[in-house]
Amino acid sequence: xxxxxxxxxxxxxxxxxxxxxxxxxxxxxxxxxxxxxxxxxxxxxxxxxxxxxxxxxxxxxxxxxxxxxxxxxxxxxxxxxxxxxxxxxxxxxxxxxxxxxxxxxxxxxxxxxxxxxxxxxxxxxxxxxxxxxxxxxxxxxxxxxxxxxxxxxxxxxxxxxxxxxxxxxxxxxxxxxxxxxxxxxxxxxxxxxxxxxxxxxxxxxxxxxxxxxxxxxxxxxxxxxxxxxxxxxxxxxxxxxxxxxxxxxxxxxxxxxxxxxxxxxxxxxxxxxxxxxxxxxxxxxxxxxxxxxxxxxxxxxxxxxxxxxxxxxxxxxxxxxxxxxxxxxxxxxxxxxxxxxxxxxxxxxxxxxxxxxxxxxxxxxxxxxxxxxxxxxxxxxxxxxxxxxxxxxxxxxxxxxxxxx
Numbered sequence: 378x379x380x381x382x383x384x385x386x387x388x389x390x391x392x393x394x395x396x397x398x399x400x401x402x403x404x405x406x407x408x409x410x411x412x413x414x415x416x417x418x419x420x421x422x423x424x425x426x427x428x429x430x431x432x433x434x435x436x437x438x439x440x441x442x443x444x445x446x447x448x449x450x451x452x453x454x455x456x457x458x459x460x461x462x463x464x465x466x467x468x469x470x471x472x473x474x475x476x477x478x479x480x481x482x483x484x485x486x487x488x489x490x491x492x493x494x495x496x497x498x499x500x501x502x503x504x505x506x507x508x509x510x511x512x513x514x515x516x517x518x519x520x521x522x523x524x525x526x527x528x529x530x531x532x533x534x535x536x537x538x539x540x541x542x543x544x545x546x547x548x549x550x551x552x553x554x555x556x557x558x559x560x561x562x563x564x565x566x567x568x569x570x571x572x573x574x575x576x577x578x579x580x581x582x583x584x585x586x587x588x589x590x591x592x593x594x595x596x597x598x599x600x601x602x603x604x605x606x607x608x609x610x611x612x613x614x615x616x617x618x619x620x621x622x623x624x625x626x627x628x629x630x631x632x633x634x635x636x637x638x639x640x641x642x643x644x645x646x647x648x649x650x651x652x653x654x655x656x657x658x659x660x661x662x663x664x665x666x667x668x669x670x671x672x673x674x675x676x677x678x679x680x681x682x683x684x685x686x687x688x689x690x691x692x693x694x695x696x697x698x699x700x701x702x703x704x705x706x707x708x709x710x711x712x713x714x715x716x717x718x719x720x721x722x723x724x725x726x727x728x729x730x731x732x733x734x735x736x737x738x739x740x741x742x743x744x745x746x747x748x749x750x751x752x753x754x755x756x757x758x759x760x761x762x763x764x765x766x767x768x769x770x771x772x773x774x775x776x777x778x779x780x781x782x
Contacts, residue, residue: 393470400468403475407466412438412477413485416458429454431462431477440464442479459485490588494595498622501597506604507625513609513640514577516648519546520641521576523566526551529584530613530634537635543642548575554583560596567602567610578609578641581623582634585616594621603627613637735768742766745773 414431421427425444430437440462454460464479484492501507524530526549538545550566553559563581570579581594581603593599594614603610603626612627613634614620624630631637643651727733731741742751745762757763765772 392473396468396470396473399475400470403466403468409463410466410477411461411463413459413461414438416454416456416460419454419456421453427454431460439474439476440479441476442482446480461485490592494622497595497597498625501600501622501626506600509604509606509610509626509628511609511628513611513629516643517545517577517641519548519576520578520580521548521550521570522580522582523550523552523563523570524580524582524634525554528554530554530582533584533633533635534580534582534638537638538642541639541642541647542645545642550575555586555590555593560593560599563593564596564598564602567599567606571602571606571608574608576608578611579606580611580613580637580641581627582611582613582631582637583615584634585619588619591615591619591621594623599623600626611637611640735766740765740767 412431414433417430417432417437419427419429425447427440427442427447429440431440432438442464460482461484462477462479462482464477464481466475467478468475484490522531522534531549534547538547548570550570552562552566554563567579567581570576581599583591583594591614594612600622603612603623609628610626611629611631612621612623613631613636614623615633617632629640631640735741742757743749743764743766744751744760745764746760748764751757751760751763760776762773762775765774
């Protein structure tokens with residue numbers, strides 16, 4: 378089939394030419410634009426780039442934020458975040474689609490407040506302001522309530538305490554719970570209640586409201602006052618889905634003011650039930666101990682006592698026998714060692730004695746009159762009589778010349 382043109386043959390464009398022309402037109406027209414919308418279909422890539430869409434009531438705009446533009450961004454986006462995006466409209470040629478290339482963004486409305494609260498939460502946690510976890514007294518006599526005296530929170534608390542017939546005394550420390558300067562008065566009231574011991578527990582509370590209304594309970598002065606409180610603190614700010622940084626600094630977070638009242642003030646029926654349970658448990662424990670003692674006493678006959686005494690003393694007798702045997706063995710070793718040493722010493726002394734040489738044929742010559750040993754022949758000159766000692770006796774000798782005379 379041949380195409381029929383209404384005029385002369387027109388210029389034929391390639392797809393890339395049309396795409397390039399559209400890209401130039403869009404980039405020159407929509408440069409440095411600011412687009413506000415809700416984040417949808419957020420898809421972070423492994424490369425570090427972010428792909429998502431911005432939408433409003435009737436339209437959707439594809440967006441990309443490259444990794445290099447994310448410097449200084451401390452946390453990821455989430456679906457539902459409301460942001461104000463800064464960037465340029467561009468065309469992605471491979472798909473022929475236009476998109477917003479972000480250079481930066483900021484949170485708009487609630488999203489911006491949530492981001493600010495997340496930043497504060499990390500900072501306060503790092504500073505150790507979220508470390509309180511003290512146990513609450515089961516039956517506090519007084520509770521100091523830091524709240525508005527005309528708000529719905531105090532009415533809910535009074536209604537719960539009345540219904541539960543609780544004997545707790547409330548001491549209300551009145552403060553404004555909304556407004557730019559309210560956080561200073563809230564923190565001052567918490568410090569005052571703690572310094573003057575107005576209650577066994579401090580309850581910081583207000584009714585529900587928007588995220589902006591709850592901001593005073595996330596200010597640093599309030600968090601520091603709760604963290605430094607000398608008595609336990611309960612935070613009950615807003616309703617179930619609401620939260621404030623005071624919840625993390627307090628010793629306990631209650632989802633609503635009514636729930637906080639139930640925590641600090643057990644009902645009359647609950648107290649009575651616990652007392653009954655404790656009494657019954659004490660009686661049963663006492664009876665059990667009596668049965669146990671009776672069983673043990675019944676088992677202690679004379680034979681049983683003798684048997685237990687033998688079992689108790691037998692190991693000590695065995696230890697005594699072992700110690701006696703060890704002592705005797707030690708004494709025998711010492712005596713044997715000393716006997717051996719004496720025998721060696723005797724042999725050494727005998728070996729050194731000159732009389733041992735007599736058994737080998739040697740003799741000892743002494744002057745008969747003095748008994749002095751004559752070791753040399755010259756020493757015998759002038760001596761008429763000498764005694765010669767053999768191994769088996771002594772022989773007396775006289776000089777022959779003297780005998781002839």
